[in-house]
Amino acid sequence: MLKQTMTKLSVLLLATTTVLTACGGNNNNTTGNATNAPDSDTPATEVAKKDVSFTIGYASGDPATKKAIADTVKKFTEANPNVTIKDLSETSSAAYLDWLKTKDAVGEFPDLVEMRDTQVFADAGKIVELPADLLDLFEAPPQVEGKVWNAPMQVNAPQGIIYSKKAYTDAGITVLPKTYDEFIAIQEKLKTSGITPLVVGGKDIFHMGFWVNKFLIDDVYSKDPDWNSKRTAKTVSFTDANVVQAMTDYKDLFSKYVDKGWLSTGDNQTASILVSGKAAQLYSGTWMFTQIAEADPSFEFGFYAIPDREGKVNVIGLPSPAGWSLSTDAVKDADKTEAIKEFIRFFFAPEQYSVYLATINAIPATKENVTYETSEQMQVALDLVADPNVVKSLAINNWWGDNLIPPQFRNWYYKLLQELVLENGDVTDYMKKADTEYDTQVKANQM
Amino acid sequence: MATSIINADKSVIATHKKKKKKWQSYALLFILPSFILYTLFVIVPTVGSIYLSFTSWDGISSDVRYIGFANFVEIWNSPRVHNALKNTMVMTISLVLLENIAAIALAMMVDKVRWFRNLFRSVFYFPTLLSGIVMGFVWSMILNYNFGVFNQILDRIGLGSYIVDWLGNPKYAMISIILSTAWKGAGYYMIIYLAGLQGIPQELNEAASIDGANGRQQFRHITFPLLAGSMTVCLVLSMISALKIFDQIAVMTDGGPGFETETLTYIIYKVGFGELRQGFGTALAMVLFLIILIITVIQVKFLQKREVQL
Numbered sequence: 001m002l003k004q005t006m007t008k009l010s011v012l013l014l015a016t017t018t019v020l021t022a023c024g025g026n027n028n029n030t031t032g033n034a035t036n037a038p039d040s041d042t043p044a045t046e047v048a049k050k051d052v053s054f055t056i057g058y059a060s061g062d063p064a065t066k067k068a069i070a071d072t073v074k075k076f077t078e079a080n081p082n083v084t085i086k087d088l089s090e091t092s093s094a095a096y097l098d099w100l101k102t103k104d105a106v107g108e109f110p111d112l113v114e115m116r117d118t119q120v121f122a123d124a125g126k127i128v129e130l131p132a133d134l135l136d137l138f139e140a141p142p143q144v145e146g147k148v149w150n151a152p153m154q155v156n157a158p159q160g161i162i163y164s165k166k167a168y169t170d171a172g173i174t175v176l177p178k179t180y181d182e183f184i185a186i187q188e189k190l191k192t193s194g195i196t197p198l199v200v201g202g203k204d205i206f207h208m209g210f211w212v213n214k215f216l217i218d219d220v221y222s223k224d225p226d227w228n229s230k231r232t233a234k235t236v237s238f239t240d241a242n243v244v245q246a247m248t249d250y251k252d253l254f255s256k257y258v259d260k261g262w263l264s265t266g267d268n269q270t271a272s273i274l275v276s277g278k279a280a281q282l283y284s285g286t287w288m289f290t291q292i293a294e295a296d297p298s299f300e301f302g303f304y305a306i307p308d309r310e311g312k313v314n315v316i317g318l319p320s321p322a323g324w325s326l327s328t329d330a331v332k333d334a335d336k337t338e339a340i341k342e343f344i345r346f347f348f349a350p351e352q353y354s355v356y357l358a359t360i361n362a363i364p365a366t367k368e369n370v371t372y373e374t375s376e377q378m379q380v381a382l383d384l385v386a387d388p389n390v391v392k393s394l395a396i397n398n399w400w401g402d403n404l405i406p407p408q409f410r411n412w413y414y415k416l417l418q419e420l421v422l423e424n425g426d427v428t429d430y431m432k433k434a435d436t437e438y439d440t441q442v443k444a445n446q447m
Numbered sequence: 448m449a450t451s452i453i454n455a456d457k458s459v460i461a462t463h464k465k466k467k468k469k470w471q472s473y474a475l476l477f478i479l480p481s482f483i484l485y486t487l488f489v490i491v492p493t494v495g496s497i498y499l500s501f502t503s504w505d506g507i508s509s510d511v512r513y514i515g516f517a518n519f520v521e522i523w524n525s526p527r528v529h530n531a532l533k534n535t536m537v538m539t540i541s542l543v544l545l546e547n548i549a550a551i552a553l554a555m556m557v558d559k560v561r562w563f564r565n566l567f568r569s570v571f572y573f574p575t576l577l578s579g580i581v582m583g584f585v586w587s588m589i590l591n592y593n594f595g596v597f598n599q600i601l602d603r604i605g606l607g608s609y610i611v612d613w614l615g616n617p618k619y620a621m622i623s624i625i626l627s628t629a630w631k632g633a634g635y636y637m638i639i640y641l642a643g644l645q646g647i648p649q650e651l652n653e654a655a656s657i658d659g660a661n662g663r664q665q666f667r668h669i670t671f672p673l674l675a676g677s678m679t680v681c682l683v684l685s686m687i688s689a690l691k692i693f694d695q696i697a698v699m700t701d702g703g704p705g706f707e708t709e710t711l712t713y714i715i716y717k718v719g720f721g722e723l724r725q726g727f728g729t730a731l732a733m734v735l736f737l738i739i740l741i742i743t744v745i746q747v748k749f750l751q752k753r754e755v756q757l
Binding site: 097098101102104105120121123124125126202203205259260261262263264265269272273278407408411412415416418419422423433437440444445 | 503505506507508509521525526527587590591592593594611612613614615616617700701702703704705706707717718720721722723724727
């Protein structure tokens with residue numbers, strides 16, 4: 001009797017375990033009526049009516065971008081009730097690459113993914129080339145090794161100083177700077193007037209890049225766009241005079257004019273600090289305009305690009321291979337691929353795309369002309385893009401091909417620069433550390 | 448007669464052995480599902496990690512190249528790893544001491560208190576129930592330089608000159624993490640010490656009291672030695688927990704400012720996942736595993752010896 005009971009219990013336990021294990025199986029593929037296996041023989045028109053599900057992931061550290069994309073996803077699923085889009089994005093992710101890599105490690109790499117480190121993921125075979133029938137949406141999408149991997153979500157927009165008009169007036173500043181030295185003079189005036197000149201969201205490591213790249217572009221990339229490849233080949237160094245000058249300017253600015261809480265301030269707190277009058281300026285991109293206006297609609301602010309010492313204006317503005325990419329796993333399923341392509345077309349359709357662009361104040365990347373009502377500040381940014389005298393460049397980690405830096409170097413370098421300011425270190429000594437780390441990482445990546 | 452008794456005994460023993468064997472089979476059968484899951488999700492990945500630590504795998508590509516001891520040589524030479532190791536040790540020693548001292552103090556207080564004993568127990572234990580992530584967010588908000596409650600209180604009570612960036616200043620970031628983590632962990636160890644305290648016969652303290660021993664002497668010569676068993680458990684658990692600290696750092700400082708609060712577990716995550724160097728990260732994990740193993744073995748041997756001596 002006991003034996004029978006024990007046997008029954010054992011069988012029941014094993015059966016339950018098996019069933020529960022089965023419950024945790026992969027549910028990452030198509031749902032509803034669709035099967036897991038690709039059905040490449042089925043005609044496209046019929047496929048579109050099937051119930052399809054795919055996952056989406058994008059950099060959502062900026063709330064405006066998150067909202068803009070989430071709204072588009074919602075509209076798309078309303079218009080296409082047979083398609084379910086699971087949004088995997090997490091607002092708390094400070095470093096997008098970390099998040100994406102983690103998702104990949106746990107088997108949740110998004111089917112449709114905003115790709116920034118395109119070459120890294122393309123080389124790893126994680127993403128596929130953009131389907132040929134989507135290429136006609138764009139004028140000249142950037143290529144990596146002759147292939148287009150992304151549907152560019154927008155043209156790289158210039159970054160600059162977003163300033164409180166009231167703070168400038170109170171400090172007696174009536175003219176915008178024409179050289180970097182004049183810009184520093186303005187910082188001194190603001191400080192003297194009793195307001196913290198600059199707010200920086202240094203807790204989010206990507207935010208550090210805004211300033212670091214401003215100085216690198218002025219002193220390095222605007223004069224030598226191939227500097228990264230030369231650094232990899234060891235023909236230039238971080239200890240060269242131009243880089244040391246750039247980092248000295250960065251260190252001086254951060255030591256004297258930045259809010260004392262910059263290292264515990266997140267990027268999403270900067271708008272609040274600016275509109276509350278705790279700081280007079282923020283160095284960021286056009287996507288912040290909406291956030292600032294929403295934080296305080298009565299807050300009056302302006303925007304300008306900081307000139308270099310010679311009075312030239314250099315900004316981020318070259319195209320770079322970034323944007324929507326399809327994952328290699330997703331394209332194994334014809335239904336899913338078709339649904340993703342539909343979504344991409346929907347995203348770039350003028351009705352939706354104009355709203356997305358307006359929400360984050362971005363510049364359209366599509367061939368088709370897309371317009372939206374721009375603010376005074378956005379007009380300044382558009383003028384910078386259109387001005388042939390303004391040098392367009394890229395951030396240290398946005399180059400590709402021979403100019404691609406080791407993917408792990410960017411965050412490490414920004415952290416090193418935080419330490420440089422905190423420890424009041426010698427710039428040349430710190431740049432020697434950067435050289436050593438860069439070479440180590442290049443070597444590690446070649447192994 | 449004697450032979451039949453012996454035979455009967457043999458038969459009883461044989462039946463007993465048979466029953467025992469059956470029970471063992473059932474026991475093994477019950478253990479089997481857990482064993483399979485544990486093997487699949489713990490043993491196999493752990494063993495697999497040993498191989499990965501000798502590769503340059505980036506974590507996303509299928510290219511897994513064997514590179515010998517290159518990762519371990521880099522660990523040996525890397526200033527960043529040395530810094531993380533130093534931070535880990537500082538954090539571990541501070542946390543083990545702080546959590547255990549606070550836990551003993553709280554346990555004694557709760558043990559002695561006459562009113563609201565359960566309320567106090569619950570209040571001190573409550574932080575333990577919070578996840579490290581949630582706790583990290585809460586403390587980040589409290590300690591925020593511009594909007595944090597802590598700095599606002601300092602300002603309101605006229606101590607505005609003491610306002611600092613608690614999580615952004617290298618002098619205070621580590622201390623802030625240690626204190627907030629100890630706040631969370633002390634309640635857990637308090638419960639273990641409380642159980643230990645309640646196991647100490649009251650007569651010992653009463654006798655000592657009659658003999659003229661004061662409270663400090665009673666603690667030193669009675670309570671503290673008799674807590675040795677609880678202390679062994681708490682010291683080992685708090686040490687392992689401190690060596691593995693991750694959540695609070697991820698949320699509160701991201702290893703910063705600069706590299707000031709980067710610990711071994713955090714660097715494993717950063718290089719493995721964020722910097723696309725899974726092979727190197729795994730090698731670091733192996734090193735951490737060895738460190739924990741060695742420290743735990745030494746600690747347990749020392750503490751058990753102490754228990755026997757006491």
